[in-house]
Amino acid sequence: xxxxxxxxALVGLCAxxxxxxxxxxxxxxxxxxxxxxxxxxxxxxxxxNWCHEGYTPxxxxxxxxxxxxxxxxxxxxxxxxxxxxxxYLIANFGLSxxxxxxxxxxxxxxxxxxxxxxxxxxxxVEEALEGTCPGGVSHPAEFQFTSVPLTVV
Numbered sequence: 325x326x327x328x329x330x331x332x333a334l335v336g337l338c339a340x341x342x343x344x345x346x347x348x349x350x351x352x353x354x355x356x357x358x359x360x361x362x363x364x365x366x367x368x369x370x371x372x373n374w375c376h377e378g379y380t381p382x383x384x385x386x387x388x389x390x391x392x393x394x395x396x397x398x399x400x401x402x403x404x405x406x407x408x409x410x411x412y413l414i415a416n417f418g419l420s421x422x423x424x425x426x427x428x429x430x431x432x433x434x435x436x437x438x439x440x441x442x443x444x445x446x447x448x449v450e451e452a453l454e455g456t457c458p459g460g461v462s463h464p465a466e467f468q469f470t471s472v473p474l475t476v477v
Contacts, residue, residue, distance in 0.1 A: 375452035384409035
């Protein structure tokens with residue numbers, strides 16, 4: 325019986341090691357990046373791949389306000405965004421890239437109607453589609469999103 329605390333500690337250690345805290349993040353553009361109409365701004369995103377899929381679908385958006393939710397298809401609700409930049413696939417586990425691959429930059433649409441100093445939000449929605457998670461044939465579709473504020477100049 326004196327081994328029980330040691331076994332419990334070992335199990336706890338394994339549980340922590342088996343569940344790494346992988347956070348999705350937009351690494352570019354960074355928070356507060358200055359943007360203007362027609363300008364190309366660098367883009368890079370680190371996916372969490374919480375579903376452990378071979379490929380992670382993402383969508384890119386620009387909006388007036390920080391998104392607070394998504395519709396049932398994983399999109400920003402109609403009328404809440406300025407620009408939809410498209411849907412892309414991130415290859416995981418060293419797999420070959422599939423088209424379309426995420427761009428290395430995005431071109432800012434016409435934002436001339438927004439005064440200098442305004443804040444707009446660049447967002448990425450990461451998807452895990454129904455039945456695509458290993459071992460989860462009946463797993464429902466799930467979506468996660470993250471945003472960074474950008475400054476109009």
